[in-house]
Amino acid sequence: MIYIKSIERRNPQDVDADNKYYAKAISQGVIDFERLAYLVSNQCTVRESDCYAVLRALEHNIIDELKQGKVVQLGGIGNLQMGVKSNGEILSEDVSSNSVKNAHMNFRAGTKLREMLGILKYKLITG
Template sequence: MIQVKPLQKVNPLDLEAERKYYAHAVATGTVDLERLAYLIANQSTVREADCYAVTLSLVHNIMDALEQGNIVRLDRLGSFQIGVNSMGVSTEKDLTANAVKKAHVNFRPDARLRKMLKNLKYSVSS
């Protein structure tokens, strides 16, 4: 069950407009790599330390592949790719690497993950 709470927001296109309330997802906790390694180990014949080491190696290799400009596809999970935000310039010739303001990671969930998102149940908390 996904907890949501009301969050009042201003309309950025019309600052004078009445503020409205929108649902905002509330995290109920965190699960880190150590916990995931523990869970995987208990669901398989692989030891927890091995699961943790493999997971850390996976993270390292995902970061390395992204730094090289690759899309990283993890079957049944989704794809990761670097995206950038940049300043606008007048002409194509004016665009340089210095125009990039910041980078972020785009994640595109796999079909099974998208299906899970469609079937979530929600409850409002205060």
């Protein structure tokens, strides 16, 4: 269940337009590696400490592979890939590492996540 609340927003492209109300998803908390390791260990024969070690190793390797410019595929979860924002240059040969303003993460949801998005249920929180 995804909890939502109503929030008022103005139109940044038309500051004279009336504000409108939009649904905003409300977080129901955070789950950390320790909790994930506990949950996974209860679903299989692997101990919690082993699950935690695997998650930490996964974290390390994902970061390392992304630093090398690779796309990291996480099965049905999706893919992670580095992207960059850069200054526009007049000539192609003027583009260099100095053109890069910053890096960001691109995430493309995999099949299982896209399917999950299609069947979500929502509940409005009032107050």
